[in-house]
Amino acid sequence: MAEDQTAEEIIAEGDYVLDRDTVAPVLNAVREGDSDALIAAFDPLHPADIADLLEQVDDDTRVRMVQLYGQEFDGDILSELDEGVREEVIAALHPEVLAEAVRDLESDDVVDLIEDLEDEQQNLILDALAVSDRVAVEQSLSYPEESAGRLMQREMVAAPEHWDVGHVIDHMRAHDDLPGQFYHVILVDPRMRPTGYVTLGRIMSAARTTPMRDLVEDSFRTIPVTQDEEDVAYAFNQYHLISAPVVDEDDRLVGVITIDDAMAILDEEHEEDILRLAGVGEGSLSDRVVETVRARLPWLAVNLVTAILASLVIDQFETVIAGFVALAVLMPIVASMGGNAGTQSLTVAVRALATKDLTSSNLWRVIRREVAVGFVNGAIFAIAMGAVGALWFSTPMLGVVLAAAMIINLVIAGLAGVLVPVVLDKLKIDPALASGAFVTTVTDVVGFFAFLGLAAVVLL
Amino acid sequence: MAEDQTAEEIIAEGDYVLDRDTVAPVLNAVREGDSDALIAAFDPLHPADIADLLEQVDDDTRVRMVQLYGQEFDGDILSELDEGVREEVIAALHPEVLAEAVRDLESDDVVDLIEDLEDEQQNLILDALAVSDRVAVEQSLSYPEESAGRLMQREMVAAPEHWDVGHVIDHMRAHDDLPGQFYHVILVDPRMRPTGYVTLGRIMSAARTTPMRDLVEDSFRTIPVTQDEEDVAYAFNQYHLISAPVVDEDDRLVGVITIDDAMAILDEEHEEDILRLAGVGEGSLSDRVVETVRARLPWLAVNLVTAILASLVIDQFETVIAGFVALAVLMPIVASMGGNAGTQSLTVAVRALATKDLTSSNLWRVIRREVAVGFVNGAIFAIAMGAVGALWFSTPMLGVVLAAAMIINLVIAGLAGVLVPVVLDKLKIDPALASGAFVTTVTDVVGFFAFLGLAAVVLL
Structure with missing residues (x-):
């Protein structure tokens, strides 16, 4: 409880947030195993809010909640639940309660409810439906996943x-x-x-x-x-x-x-x-540690390969760095600025592709703009960082190298930031999914190579 | 034209994309100054598509398009336009055409249209409205920006x-x-x-x-x-x-x-x-270079400060690096993995705050989960990278240092990834806006400090 109180202080409450006044009676009812009190506490809540609450509590509380709620359990609550939690709740429901709950749903809601379930749970629900509804649902399920056929309702005028x-x-x-x-x-x-x-x-x-x-x-x-x-x-x-x-x-x-x-x-x-842009695959807040690790690990693995590639570039310049350690101090700045500028460009491009605003009519103009923006921003930060680099290590030529590398990397960042998502999109790969890894690989490799390579030529 | 053809090959066409068959007759009509042909080419298009097209062409074409379209120009097109382009189009419209265009709009559309315009353009449009509409619009404008009052229509039953x-x-x-x-x-x-x-x-x-x-x-x-x-x-x-x-x-x-x-x-x-998560403020694809530079520069400047902070940490270990250059080769890996893991956690947290799924009921459980996920992922990559580090540079203790730093940084990334957005939200700062800079500062500083600090203790 003390823990919850502190959480209460940290989290800002706002409109439509499930606040303590709503949650406390529910949790009390569960703690005391009082079915009537739980039903009374849920009564004023929208099924979507009950679903949110089921997602937010821990596993034990959730199962007890479902069992105590019993006959009152509404099919709409199932529709509103996140996939992972949904499977758990269905497993915890008494089969008759489940049958009753799904019978009132519209056909599109039933399809939405069962399309991601395991076969066993899917059959459990299909068996509960009236024959005509069952036929309608099975017909909808015959359309491809994520198609209009899955989304539509058959009830119409x-x-x-x-x-x-x-x-x-x-x-x-x-x-x-x-x-x-x-x-x-x-x-x-x-x-x-x-x-x-x-x-x-x-x-x-x-x-x-x-x-x-x-x-x-x-x-x-x-x-x-x-x-x-x-x-x-x-x-x-x-x-x-x-x-x-x-x-x-x-x-x-x-x-x-x-x-x-x-x-x-x-x-x-x-x-x-x-979530894909951030390298988080599927996933929700109610996933367990194992599921979350499994969802994020592949992205970190891709990033590791990227990072090792960058390290291999640095490795080529070991003797340069040994001779001039200031390079090791400053090189992450070039890579980091390039990575950020690249992320800016690619996010704009990914969004524009999603909203169908990046088309053959304006592709070249957008590329030219991104490159120009990279150049201007690069030049501005080149001046700033060139000065810092020169003063910090009292080596004017270090400032020049830093400035030149910054401009090169930001121009490349702008170019890669547009071209990578566009090419991925053309290859029918979701650009949100993969652009980040490619673009930061480019900016890391180019950043380190430009900075250390120029340093090798100019400073040694 | 050759350039456009290539763009056509690069951009994947799909449903609802403005394709060449739609765009070509429009551009031809503009090129030939043929008003009737332009009106005929626009006729089958939805105002939203005409607006998209206006956003995608270059400035000269846009102005000529608006002028050639003349009397036919529909108020709905204005509603659909991005802000920047909208101002330009309004400036290019003949005042009488503009007046005619806005007169048919519902009050909420007029509000949406003018709320971001300069005073001069705003008055131009208000003057064009019938008195009763004007009063309704002015009343809506008296409600706070981005409030329900601005969004609502007054027409109802x-x-x-x-x-x-x-x-x-x-x-x-x-x-x-x-x-x-x-x-x-x-x-x-x-x-x-x-x-x-x-x-x-x-x-x-x-x-x-x-x-x-x-x-x-x-x-x-x-x-x-x-x-x-x-x-x-x-x-x-x-x-x-x-x-x-x-x-x-x-x-x-x-x-x-x-x-x-x-x-x-x-x-x-x-x-x-x-866009905010990616460090791109406002902005659209039709913005010019200067506007885009201005929108992105502040974020890059914040990132520069972050990067310099990280460099200052590295600077503390100059003698360690000078004695063991492999550290310079490997250190970006630790920082990069931490930055990625932190971005994963913070994106999930920012989304959960936006969807009101992260509340006082589950804050502690989410924090515990993120830390656990950071530890497990950290441990997995620690083993992998520890082996690589040890073998690459034939120094087993280097592998141990790399592994330990990886675990520390990924745990901290998970913790910062949740706490930073939650605290910003509590302080009424949009967590999407600022979390990234804070979290990557933490992971850069902790990553370099843990890796180089441990190396200083263990390897020298």
């Missing part, structure tokens, strides 16, 4: 394109199984190909005799069922879509994607980019 | 809470000035305080006599008008909101925020985080 507003309203009134969330009525031709859509707001404000065709939105776009979900999220954000019909290869309507799902994907893709 | 479905539908039919996009009817009490909302889908499928009160959604949440837009975006993503009423300090309804705006904010905030 479509109408023949020749209907009028009154016809549509009567039709909707007659059906009580409308989707939980829908924002458009999709117009389809006789072969079920979407030809437009009308917002509910327009339908409601139009006269009953208005043809639906007269109310269609300009923003209408269909999404191919095999499209990558990252592109789907891009389309929603770029074109301000609220929902979009998904079509198969014959352009026939097979589902609908709504903006909330697209927003969740946008969020995940960003998260992935940030 | 509200109804007294005692109405039934038929009453609402008749009311909507009678009004032809309904907002362009709306998804809920907000129920308000007599003092205009929102008490719930009903989706349009539910209204349409319910009988006319159903009380609205019976149809309200569980997901209902209000947003305080002063709430930070980052928190607004978080709430939409966390609670799967589609729209949310915005309330003033007396809980009275003042506007509505819709998910598409929240999605755009989420995207911007992520972009900002990624």
